[in-house]
Amino acid sequence: MKKLIFNFLKIGLAVATFNVAVGQDEIQIHKQIDVLGQMKPIPVSLEGFTGEAAEVLKFDLYVQGFSFVAPDAAQYQISGSSAGDVSGRVTDKFAKKVVLSRSYNGASVRRQAHAFADDIVQTIQNKPGIGQTKIAFKSQSPGGNGEIFVADFDGYNKQSVTSDNSIVAKPAWSPGKLAVYYTSYARGNPDIFYHSLSGGQRRVIAGYSGLNTSAAVSPDGAKVAMILSKGGSPNVWVCDADGTNLKRLTTGLEDSSPCWSHDGQWICFATKIAERRRLAKVSASGGPVKTLNTAGVSNPTEPDWSPDGKWIAFTSQMSDFSICVMPVDGSLPPTVLVAGQNPSWAPNSRTLVFNHEIGHRQVLSVLDVFTKQYKDCLRANGSNSQPAWAK
Amino acid sequence: MKMNKLVFPLVIALAATLASTGCRKGTPKTTIIPGHNQQIVGDGSGAGTLPPGPPINPDNPPFGTDKPPGQIATADGWRVEDMNQDRAALAAYRVHFDFDSATVKKGEESNISAVASALASNSGDKLLIEGNCDERGTEEYNRSLGERRALALREALAKAGVDPARVRTISYGKDKPADSGHDEAAWAKNRRGDFILLHPKMGV
Numbered sequence: 001m002k003k004l005i006f007n008f009l010k011i012g013l014a015v016a017t018f019n020v021a022v023g024q025d026e027i028q029i030h031k032q033i034d035v036l037g038q039m040k041p042i043p044v045s046l047e048g049f050t051g052e053a054a055e056v057l058k059f060d061l062y063v064q065g066f067s068f069v070a071p072d073a074a075q076y077q078i079s080g081s082s083a084g085d086v087s088g089r090v091t092d093k094f095a096k097k098v099v100l101s102r103s104y105n106g107a108s109v110r111r112q113a114h115a116f117a118d119d120i121v122q123t124i125q126n127k128p129g130i131g132q133t134k135i136a137f138k139s140q141s142p143g144g145n146g147e148i149f150v151a152d153f154d155g156y157n158k159q160s161v162t163s164d165n166s167i168v169a170k171p172a173w174s175p176g177k178l179a180v181y182y183t184s185y186a187r188g189n190p191d192i193f194y195h196s197l198s199g200g201q202r203r204v205i206a207g208y209s210g211l212n213t214s215a216a217v218s219p220d221g222a223k224v225a226m227i228l229s230k231g232g233s234p235n236v237w238v239c240d241a242d243g244t245n246l247k248r249l250t251t252g253l254e255d256s257s258p259c260w261s262h263d264g265q266w267i268c269f270a271t272k273i274a275e276r277r278r279l280a281k282v283s284a285s286g287g288p289v290k291t292l293n294t295a296g297v298s299n300p301t302e303p304d305w306s307p308d309g310k311w312i313a314f315t316s317q318m319s320d321f322s323i324c325v326m327p328v329d330g331s332l333p334p335t336v337l338v339a340g341q342n343p344s345w346a347p348n349s350r351t352l353v354f355n356h357e358i359g360h361r362q363v364l365s366v367l368d369v370f371t372k373q374y375k376d377c378l379r380a381n382g383s384n385s386q387p388a389w390a391k
Numbered sequence: 392m393k394m395n396k397l398v399f400p401l402v403i404a405l406a407a408t409l410a411s412t413g414c415r416k417g418t419p420k421t422t423i424i425p426g427h428n429q430q431i432v433g434d435g436s437g438a439g440t441l442p443p444g445p446p447i448n449p450d451n452p453p454f455g456t457d458k459p460p461g462q463i464a465t466a467d468g469w470r471v472e473d474m475n476q477d478r479a480a481l482a483a484y485r486v487h488f489d490f491d492s493a494t495v496k497k498g499e500e501s502n503i504s505a506v507a508s509a510l511a512s513n514s515g516d517k518l519l520i521e522g523n524c525d526e527r528g529t530e531e532y533n534r535s536l537g538e539r540r541a542l543a544l545r546e547a548l549a550k551a552g553v554d555p556a557r558v559r560t561i562s563y564g565k566d567k568p569a570d571s572g573h574d575e576a577a578w579a580k581n582r583r584g585d586f587i588l589l590h591p592k593m594g595v
Binding site for chain 1: 422423424425463492493528529530531532538539542559560561562564567573
């Protein structure tokens with residue numbers, strides 16, 4: 001019996017069982033795994049690809065938990081060509097068979113390579129890849145003004161959404177739609193705009209006196225949670241996608257950064273209780289505020305709930321800002337992963353886009369939370385932050 | 392012409408189908424990737440053509456100086472853009488805050504009463520309070536903290552007799568530091584509230 005599971009994909013279990021065939025014998029290894037940030041990447045070899053195609057494949061696979069090794073050490077051999085169009089095949093070294101063979105046509109070599117990376121991820125991890133997904137983010141000049149941009153998740157093919165030369169903040173995608181919400185001070189006050197990226201039309205959905213910021217769209221796209229101060233303090237409010245049916249959900253002194261649970265039932269946010277920063281959640285239809293246990297880390301803010309419902313990523317602030325992830329069910333304490341802020345989950349619920357500081361400028365980066373492998377996105381001018389992954 | 396437009400996509404679709412079903416042995420399946428990136432359309436409107444906000448709420452909830460912190464609703468019924476901003480008049484009364492705090496310190500009382508008397512001396516004037524933070528906090532956390540600082544100053548003014556309906560608040564979070572340095576001296580300057588006197592525009 002040849003049963004080879006080098007990389008355990010059922011994340012969330014504290015104890016994993018490995019069945020490793022050595023010669024004719026089968027050895028059972030029981031190993032304790034600290035799941036987050038400790039998982040071994042899947043070793044693959046990459047041959048025959050050059051230039052942009054090789055770069056794209058390396059980036060996409062690295063941030064989804066693969067590492068690159070010599071062919072004889074690889075679990076999967078990826079070979080092919082990027083002369084003209086991209087074509088490639090994946091050989092499972094242990095099963096000794098070709099598990100993927102495909103060629104790509106049209107668009108650009110870059111986009112063909114992203115498509116091949118997605119097919120590799122689907123074949124090996126049995127999950128959709130993130131190679132062809134988009135992010136939105138803010139880009140700020142030293143003076144404080146900036147614009148909202150959208151780009152491929154690796155920072156390429158950047159396009160500006162706004163051209164107001166104003167302070168902007170916190171873009172958020174409308175799920176499944178080519179549309180974003182964001183905060184802009186263009187009218188002299190922080191207001192929340194809805195902006196269609198296919199037609200270019202935009203309108204203010206929250207322009208009340210005081211603070212209007214941090215739009216977060218429910219998974220079904222029907223509701224928007226946000227921070228308004230019209231009630232006398234910055235609190236969580238919710239409204240319909242067009243800004244109507246406004247309802248106040250919290251009454252604390254200082255709330256920020258709402259996000260939705262995967263099922264749209266909860267809104268998680270940062271708050272301050274007895275002068276201490278905490279994460280809390282409130283039912284999307286209203287009710288009592290429940291604090292979340294983030295014991296072990298200080299000053300949690302900026303929560304983001306994973307699309308599969310298992311994890312909450314957030315920013316902690318000890319001496320510096322760190323990206324942390326904890327299971328929603330509280331079964332493990334938060335794990336501190338890397339230095340950074342503003343985590344946003346990819347649709348695959350294992351990769352995060354975030355920003356971290358290099359020389360007093362913010363740079364976007366993409367992190368695989370299970371292996372802790374991360375890579376910076378294509379550098380852009382200015383300070384780039386508050387990335388939001390399109391879902 | 393019309394015919395060509397119809398037939399061309401059909402040929403592509405057929406080719407894609409043939410390719411993906413692997414009509415020849417040994418040929419890998421082919422994925423056809425659509426030719427263009429989705430075109431993203433910016434607003435293209437430039438300044439001055441921004442859409443209007445929702446109508447200003449005429450049912451402004453009542454205010455009172457006896458309300459606990461965080462309970463005085465923001466003022467509606469007038470717009471900061473319809474007033475002339477005088478940044479110099481009250482610049483001397485800038486208020487500073489402790490790290491991560493929106494508490495108006497005892498030592499700031501003279502600044503609060505100076506701003507209150509300036510407003511008392513001209514009933515046509517209104518006030519904009521800008522709340523700002525140092526860089527040691529996440530962006531949206533600081534945007535809320537800056538707003539809370541501005542609101543705390545508004546509450547202090549209400550206690551000093553200023554009608555909160557004459558006051559608007561704006562938070563810049565950490566986006567508008569007074570000092571661009573990265574040390575405690577700069578941070579202390581940046582944790583601040585600024586008072587901007589608003590005069591009625593002539594002829595309005």
